[in-house]
Amino acid sequence: xRRLAAGLAIAVALAAxxxxxxxxxxxxLATLIGVYWVLIAGLNLVVGYSGQLSIGHVGLxxxxxxxxxVLAGTWDWPPLLALAASGAAGGLCGLLLGLPSLxxxxxxxxxxxxxFSLIVAELSLAMGSVxxxxxxxxxxxxxxxxxxxxxxxxxxLGIAGIVTLLTWNVAxxxxxxxxxxxxxxxxxASAAGISIFRAKLTVFVFSGVTAGLAGALFAALQxxxxxxxxxxxxxxxxxxxxxxxxxxxxxxxxxGTVVLTALPEVVAPLAKxxxxxxxxxxxVVVLVIPEGIGHLVEIAAAxxxxxxxxxxxxxxxxxxxxxxxxxxxxxx
Amino acid sequence: xxxxxxxxxxxxxxxVITALIYNLMYSTSKVLSVTTGHICMLGGxxxxxxxxxxxxxxxxxxxxxxxxxxLFGVVTELVAVRRVLARSDEHLWLLSTLAxxxxxxxxxxxxxxxxxxxxxRVIPQDFSHGAADQKFWLPIGVMVVxxxxxxxxxxxxxxxxxxxxxxxxxxAARARGISTDRVRMMSYAISGALGGLGGFAAGQLTFAxxxxxxxxxxxGFIAIAxxxxxxxxGALVGGLALGLLSAFATYLFGGEFQQTIAVGLLMLVLxxxxxxxFGARGVRAV
Amino acid sequence: xxxxxxQAVSKHFGGIRALDQVSLTLRxxxxxxxxxxxxxxxxxxxxLLSGYYTKDEGVILLNSAPIDAASVRHRARxxxxxxxxxxxxxxxxxVLDNAMVGAWxxxxxxxxSAALALPFVTxxxxxxxxxxxxxxxxxxxxxxxxxxxxxLEHAEQRFLEIARALAARPRFLLLDEPAGGLTVAEIGxxxxxxxxxxxxxxxxxxxxxxxxxxxxxxxxxxxxxxxxIIAQGTPDVVRNDAEVNRVYLGA
Numbered sequence: 115x116r117r118l119a120a121g122l123a124i125a126v127a128l129a130a131x132x133x134x135x136x137x138x139x140x141x142x143l144a145t146l147i148g149v150y151w152v153l154i155a156g157l158n159l160v161v162g163y164s165g166q167l168s169i170g171h172v173g174l175x176x177x178x179x180x181x182x183x184v185l186a187g188t189w190d191w192p193p194l195l196a197l198a199a200s201g202a203a204g205g206l207c208g209l210l211l212g213l214p215s216l217x218x219x220x221x222x223x224x225x226x227x228x229x230f231s232l233i234v235a236e237l238s239l240a241m242g243s244v245x246x247x248x249x250x251x252x253x254x255x256x257x258x259x260x261x262x263x264x265x266x267x268x269x270x271l272g273i274a275g276i277v278t279l280l281t282w283n284v285a286x287x288x289x290x291x292x293x294x295x296x297x298x299x300x301x302x303a304s305a306a307g308i309s310i311f312r313a314k315l316t317v318f319v320f321s322g323v324t325a326g327l328a329g330a331l332f333a334a335l336q337x338x339x340x341x342x343x344x345x346x347x348x349x350x351x352x353x354x355x356x357x358x359x360x361x362x363x364x365x366x367x368x369x370g371t372v373v374l375t376a377l378p379e380v381v382a383p384l385a386k387x388x389x390x391x392x393x394x395x396x397x398v399v400v401l402v403i404p405e406g407i408g409h410l411v412e413i414a415a416a417x418x419x420x421x422x423x424x425x426x427x428x429x430x431x432x433x434x435x436x437x438x439x440x441x442x443x444x445x446x
Numbered sequence: 447x448x449x450x451x452x453x454x455x456x457x458x459x460x461x462v463i464t465a466l467i468y469n470l471m472y473s474t475s476k477v478l479s480v481t482t483g484h485i486c487m488l489g490g491x492x493x494x495x496x497x498x499x500x501x502x503x504x505x506x507x508x509x510x511x512x513x514x515x516x517l518f519g520v521v522t523e524l525v526a527v528r529r530v531l532a533r534s535d536e537h538l539w540l541l542s543t544l545a546x547x548x549x550x551x552x553x554x555x556x557x558x559x560x561x562x563x564x565x566x567r568v569i570p571q572d573f574s575h576g577a578a579d580q581k582f583w584l585p586i587g588v589m590v591v592x593x594x595x596x597x598x599x600x601x602x603x604x605x606x607x608x609x610x611x612x613x614x615x616x617x618a619a620r621a622r623g624i625s626t627d628r629v630r631m632m633s634y635a636i637s638g639a640l641g642g643l644g645g646f647a648a649g650q651l652t653f654a655x656x657x658x659x660x661x662x663x664x665x666g667f668i669a670i671a672x673x674x675x676x677x678x679x680g681a682l683v684g685g686l687a688l689g690l691l692s693a694f695a696t697y698l699f700g701g702e703f704q705q706t707i708a709v710g711l712l713m714l715v716l717x718x719x720x721x722x723x724f725g726a727r728g729v730r731a732v
Numbered sequence: 733x734x735x736x737x738x739q740a741v742s743k744h745f746g747g748i749r750a751l752d753q754v755s756l757t758l759r760x761x762x763x764x765x766x767x768x769x770x771x772x773x774x775x776x777x778x779x780l781l782s783g784y785y786t787k788d789e790g791v792i793l794l795n796s797a798p799i800d801a802a803s804v805r806h807r808a809r810x811x812x813x814x815x816x817x818x819x820x821x822x823x824x825x826x827v828l829d830n831a832m833v834g835a836w837x838x839x840x841x842x843x844x845s846a847a848l849a850l851p852f853v854t855x856x857x858x859x860x861x862x863x864x865x866x867x868x869x870x871x872x873x874x875x876x877x878x879x880x881x882x883x884l885e886h887a888e889q890r891f892l893e894i895a896r897a898l899a900a901r902p903r904f905l906l907l908d909e910p911a912g913g914l915t916v917a918e919i920g921x922x923x924x925x926x927x928x929x930x931x932x933x934x935x936x937x938x939x940x941x942x943x944x945x946x947x948x949x950x951x952x953x954x955x956x957x958x959x960x961i962i963a964q965g966t967p968d969v970v971r972n973d974a975e976v977n978r979v980y981l982g983a
Contacts, residue, residue: 167540174952189860214713220919221478221540222716225667229709232664240702280847288832288839290844295822295833302820304901305782306835307808316843346660348547358540362824390556393548400541401529405824427885431921433928440898440932442863 126176132264142335142436147375148270148323150329154322154352154371155277155364159317161353162361163290165297166314167220170227172349173211173234174322176283178204178329179339184244193256197330204326205319212318217311231349238341248339255332270331275326284317293317293364347389354392358399360406369408449577451690454651456582456651458613458689459589464666465681467637473613473677474626474633475531479544481522481663484550485638487655489515489645491558494565494654499600504568512642514633519638522546547659550555555656565649581650588647592640592680609633613676622672668708672715674725683723687711734795735759736781736812736904736935741790742959743776750776752959753790758904763926763936765967768956769980774939775817777956778906781937782814783807808966809837813902815893817909823882827873830881830892831864836900838938860899867895871925894925904935911942923949941980947971955980 135141153175162167178200185196215226231411238245245251255261260269284290295303296310303310351374359370374392378385403409454586467482488695489511496507506665571580600606612629616618620626645652652658668690673680715722736758743751751773758764758781766774779785781792783804791798796809802810812836822830822853838860841853868877871891878882884892890910897905907926911919919942926949930936942944946953947967955963963973970976 161583165537167537169544192596210462213718218716220537221667222671224544225664226709227669228660228664229705229712232705233709236523236703258976283849284843284847287849287853288836288841288860291822291825291829291833292836294825298822299820301784301816302822302833302896304804305808305814305816305820306833306896307805308833309778309805320843320847320905350544383817385557389548390552393545397525397542397545397549400538400545401525403752404533404538405596425879425883426875427888428875428893429887429918429921430875431872431891431925431928432870432874434925436925436928437932439863439870440929440934442866 117152119204120177126276128153129268132267138263141267143379145267145335146261146276147372148267149335150352150355150375151274151276151368151371152270152331153325153328154355155274155281155368156321157352158356158364158367159281159284159293159362160314160321161356162363162367163285163293163297164314165293165361166216166318167353168226168227168318168321169224169353170229170231170346170349171325171352172346173227173342174190174204174207174325175329175332175348176231176234176238176341176344178326179206179247179344180251180329181326182330182333183253183339186254187251188244193254193334196299197327200330201323203328204329205323208319208322208325209315211286212315213321216314216318222359227349228346230444231344231346235341235344240342245341248340250338251370251430253337253339255334255337264446266331266335270335273327273331277327278364278368282369285364297361312413318399330405350389351392354396358395359409363408366406366408370406449647450693452577452582454690454693455686456585456648457692458686459585460644460648460652460662460685461665461688462589462590462682462685463585463640463648463670464662465669465685466596466678467641467644468666468670469676469678469681470596470609470633470637470640473609474564474630475523475527476616476730477527477531477539477543478520478667478675479526480540480547480663481518481526481550481659482637482641482666483664484547484659485515485518485522485641486556486662487659488644490548490565490652490658491554491626491645491648491654491656492642493649494563497566499545507642508568508646511646512639515640515642516635516638518550519636519641520631523634524637527630527634530628547663551656551659558654558656560656561651562655565652568647568650584626584647585644585651586657587634588644589682589685592644593678596694597678605629619628626697647666664705668712671712674722676726677722677724680722680724697715734903735793736937737792737793737796738781738787741777741780741787741792743773743780743785743788749959750775751780751787751956752945754956754959755790756954756961756964758935758937760903760935761930761933762868762952763938763950765929765950765953766937766939766956767943767946767953767980768962771958772956773959774956775908776959778814778908778937778939782812784905808900811901811903812906813900813904814906815890815895815897815908815910819886819889819893821881821884821889821892821896823880825881826878827876827884827888827892828861828864828868828878831868831895831899831906832861834896834903835864837900851961858884862939864895864899867898868892870928871895872900872921886913887915890914890922891925894929898929902934904937905929906937906939908939909941910938911940911945919945 132141132143145154150250157171160168166270182196182200185199186193211230215223239247256269259265292308292313296313300310355370355374359366384391394438464483464486468478471479492514493507493511496502496510516563526546527539530538530542569580600610608624608629612626669684670681673684691711692708692731739755741751742753763866779792780787783802792800839857845853871894873891874890876888911922923945926936938946948968952968953967954961955970957979962975963970
């Protein structure tokens with residue numbers, strides 16, 4: 115109950131942001147964080163939970179952005195319909211990318227996603243008649259009430275909220291456990307009857323849908339896109355947010371996204387260093403706390419708990435209980 | 447047509463050199479380092495810096511580029527590989543080498559600039575030689591020397607045999623008193639030197655460009671994946687095939703779909719022979 | 733016949749015959765011991781039965797139907813569960829969550845229904861969690877229910893592996909050296925657990941080096957040496973077999 119109240123309070127505070135923000139730029143930044151989070155929340159199931167190191171999700175972001183720009187702009191579709199189409203296109207491309215690459219070992223998969231993002235960049239440049247080539251495309255915004263900076267922020271906030279809820283539902287249930295099993299011990303996962311490839315593909319397609327949606331929102335926020343908008347660096351940025359935040363957590367990567375998006379805006383020298391800063395951060399995290407910064411809190415909590423009581427390690431079977439549990443059927 | 451073939455071979459030679467470095471590092475550490483292409487990039491950038499900015503003659507500049515490459519190889523081993531191998535998580539080396547590669551690329555971008563810069567002539571030659579231009583033959587020459595040299599090194603020298611022993615069974619090698627840490631360090635140093643040399647030799651072809659590293663990391667990887675991880679012949683065949691394919695694709699369809707076609711080749715080979723053309727089938731252990 | 737059977741199964745690695753024409757039958761409600769010196773092919777047999785290796789000759793039958801083509805995952809779904817010689821726990825998860833993973837088959841919810849938190853998913857998973865809890869308590873890990881698996885000691889890890897395998901509601905349970913590294917008292921607990929599992933109608937294959945434990949708890953014992961069966965029968969028969977004593981028991 116207390117958790118629900120806290121959640122509601124946060125939701126209200128976030129929804130009211132356009133009214134308490136002191137300038138338009140803050141609203142823009144908050145919207146950008148939301149857009150990134152829509153993608154990262156989905157990618158988190160792939161990277162943080164199932165352990166598939168995709169460094170090329172920027173390709174899916176670009177596809178969503180171009181689909182939205184072309185459908186809503188060139189073809190005059192209603193923007194919200196084009197937004198849905200972007201999500202579908204992202205999911206479809208995720209399927210096409212995942213089918214051949216998710217069976218490959220880790221480094222091969224990472225390289226396949228890198229190659230995918232480079233191919234998307236190459237094609238968006240080459241197919242000038244559709245994408246505007248190097249010149250790029252102007253992107254229409256959303257209709258009222260989403261046609262102001264505050265309105266777009268609400269739209270993004272709503273979608274980000276829904277995506278967060280969906281990923282939280284997945285992560286906190288059997289699916290989340292299965293994905294972690296795939297990440298940490300494929301042998302144990304298959305022994306438990308988990309279909310590793312299908313599970314990986316499912317979350318990958320889901321991450322494609324959220325990346326496609328994020329692409330459309332991103333395009334509308336930027337209002338003009340070129341192939342340069344979707345440099346490989348952004349794909350790396352998404353990935354780093356998750357690794358730094360901590361694998362197997364939702365809050366960690368969320369904080370990672372907020373801090374890493376906002377930090378360069380607040381601390382100007384960091385913006386100049388750009389990727390160097392993200393790379394250095396990633397290196398430090400990998401070498402010092404490979405489970406991510408979010409894990410530090412957990413370790414501290416465990417330490418305190420251990421100090422409080424001496425932990426027992428004595429195994430003492432309760433046979434009648436075991437017999438009763440074995441006699442139970444599937445899901446009571 | 448001749449110029450298409452020669453430029454394809456030359457680009458392929460750069461991929462072969464990158465692929466050989468992948469193999470060399472992999473043999474002693476079982477790590478595929480994301481920094482592989484960045485070693486060559488550093489060779490090119492520093493070669494250009496030594497010659498055009500500092501005004502060094504060719505030979506000292508070449509030695510300087512090799513030294514920088516060697517240093518970077520050693521740093522890669524110390525920072526991104528050694529500490530991570532002590533832990534068992536197989537994903538960590540991917541993250542640590544990716545981090546180091548990103549830092550290197552961005553640092554070079556900030557210092558050297560993000561535009562490709564010209565690499566000077568290594569041997570006096572004017573620009574009217576077409577297919578005989580040194581920018582094609584230098585990387586091809588280095589590729590031949592590197593491939594032969596590595597083969598001799600593996601077969602004839604004590605260090606080469608230590609590499610092979612470590613590659614086949616690191617536990618057994620350690621049991622026989624071989625310091626696998628030193629062997630690994632040595633292989634990364636040699637890899638760095640080779641990358642520095644290759645990057646220098648290919649400078650006129652690739653230009654001194656900060657983003658070259660990632661391209662080479664990817665295409666060198668495609669070469670080993672096509673040819674088969676751990677095989678020198680595979681690296682040669684995979685790299686040259688990829689170079690020729692790109693050259694002909696550019697000749698026929700223009701340069702716009704180069705990466706798409708390269709990845710198409712990779713997918714095709716992986717579908718038919720997942721272990722690569724000359725690779726050994728891995729044995730799965732439970 | 734309701735049984736997990738290997739019939740004249742052979743397996744070689746390179747030139748080495750790891751298993752040579754080995755047959756054995758594991759019946760429900762029976763504990764079948766598989767003993768022999770190191771490298772005699774015990775674990776290879778377990779890997780063949782659970783699907784990690786494919787046999788070179790012979791046939792593996794589940795309830796008289798060949799299952800050679802079935803993958804590890806498929807066999808798990810058919811009711812064959814196993815534990816590992818080196819425990820393979822999910823270290824970042826709690827003990828309860830580790831056991832819960834075993835119930836994946838019964839959860840059988842689609843990604844979409846999980847994402848939407850449909851009521852039937854929530855209900856079903858709550859019931860499975862309750863059952864996993866009982867299993868963890870049953871094997872004796874109640875004291876560590878919410879502890880991270882990485883903090884467990886060796887014996888606790890072994891019992892948790894068993895709880896996870898049982899969460900899959902298997903008909904056959906394959907245990908790979910479950911007593912390895914356990915104290916005498918812990919082996920006693922393990923024996924009680926194995927008997928309880930057997931009494932629940934589950935067939936248990938016990939690959940083990942602690943022969944005292946094997947002879948106490950098994951009704952049939954198969955002894956392997958260099959990939960061949962040298963003795964098969966009741967504990968008494970096997971214990972008194974001259975060949976078994978010569979190559980293995982070393983009496």
